[in-house]
Amino acid sequence: MLFVTLTQLLFLVLLVWLVWRVVFKKAEGDAGVKAKPREYLAWLGALIVLLAVILALLTPNNGAVVQIWSILSLPLKPLGLSLLLLLFGLMGIKKGGITKEAENYIRIATGILLFFSIPIIAFFMVQLIESDSILALQAAVHRRDKVDAIVLLGQATTQQPFLEANRVHLTDAGDRILQAAREYDLQLKLGNDASIIVSAGPRPGQRLNPNQPNPPEAFAIARILNSLGIPKSAILIEPTGVDIRTSAEAIKRKYIDEGNMSKRIILISSALNMQRARQTFAQLGISTIPSPATFYTFQAGGVPRVLFRVTQKDKCDTISITFNNAREVQFSDFMPNVDSLLLSTRVINEFWTSVYYFLRGWLSTEVDPIPSLENIKC
Template sequence: MFVTFTRLFFLLLVGAIAFKVWQILGSKDNSLIARLLFILVLVLIVSALISPDSQVGLVVLGILSIFFRPLGLSILLLLIASIFIKNGKIDKPGPTLILIALLILILASTPVFANWLAQQVEKVALKTVQTDLCCGERAGAIVLLGRGTTEPKLPYRKQIQLTDTGDRIPYAAQLFRQDRGPFIIVSAGPRQELINPIIEANDVKQLLIYMGIPPERIL
């Protein structure tokens, strides 16, 4: 719903801007070159929407993504509103665009809006990377990306400590206990930040053993 609304809003915004710019370029004061440049930009935008994975699409959408953000969209609306300033006065819909730009900045500055927006993005990401197995299906192995999940084991530390991403370790153990795979493959290389680098995967393996995973099932 959020993605559909965003696309519809973007298409309407691009259409309105294109129509207004074309009207301005249609005046006698503008040259044919300006109209050709406008058509070229319009073709690039349409091409990016049709083929977003192409090189042109990635570059154009990367630039356009700025205007999806509250600050970029507000600046865009203010720039459009400046077009309607003539002889020290601003014609319609200039005042409305300025009001909308200010409202966007105010709303986007509230924690409620930020949390809501983050939740919408997370829902889309969960649907995209959904990996839950169905109907008792088992994988060939459970792969645990363990790099950065544990703190360096310094001499004054008596036990292995987890980082913010350390929840991957108990989750992998949970999947193993649910019989989602016969092995846990731990991927974590040497700690380069230490003078004598040690393999982080050994610490992760030790934690998995503490959680009841048989050592012979950890690779």
């Protein structure tokens, strides 16, 4: 904790220094070190940035803070940074031509868009992040752990169609719900009566009835699980979690601290954020068995395509997943497309979110290792 605290203090000191450099500058031609304030807008802009960052650290789930930060964080994403550089470049275009600085802005913006839009680069980035989740997927083939609870981080797994009020549609992350049902069935086969804790708060930016608060998404997920054969008595609703941290805190407070379940759970989340999710739960003293879903690595356009190998040793079937020589790289793998830009942005968003969690002291390095295939018994 001392290391995390020092890191946060250094970050705040660096932030104050950067704002000071924005607001003040040395007066040119003076021998002494004098500071001259810039225009009023520079003061105001720097103050807004400072307040937004401080509020994001203190109250990350505040609606106004979320909206302001979504704007200020735009340059931290490939598309936002490219648009900002292009804007700077356009400001350098005059009747007599274009300045050298503006040309450089346009070149850099074009390079960023091209780089992060190339499929082979986007899938390489996502494979690096999902590598631990791939190992967890292999280890789960013969997992025999019995737990009290299966925790499903279900935020953004469903969408409410406005024209069909009684129906629920799945998003591209909806396979997490199916993963929860599979884990429940596995626990039943092991002779264990586990519960599924569905953690998902209200959908952001959506209001079905202006006179009533937005219902938590967890209730819609519970209906889907019940339709898949999971009894209502086995489904527990946690309706306040809007992100990984708030879900972990609510589960610890409501179930573990009250003695209703042990500190070892099966955790279901996206493969992209599984490592951050496990570290977040570990920081609260909760041991997790990873059960990842929503693998972008295994998409049809994955580069290179994954290769599955199933072998049998005695009565034990094992599965291995490799990326080497799965298929030859094709010319289309180097052709930029919008899907690859979106995938690259997801990876970068996860990186910055992990940095934020680290600065808040929400991540623990003491996470249970994923067992290797050699240590898994049939």
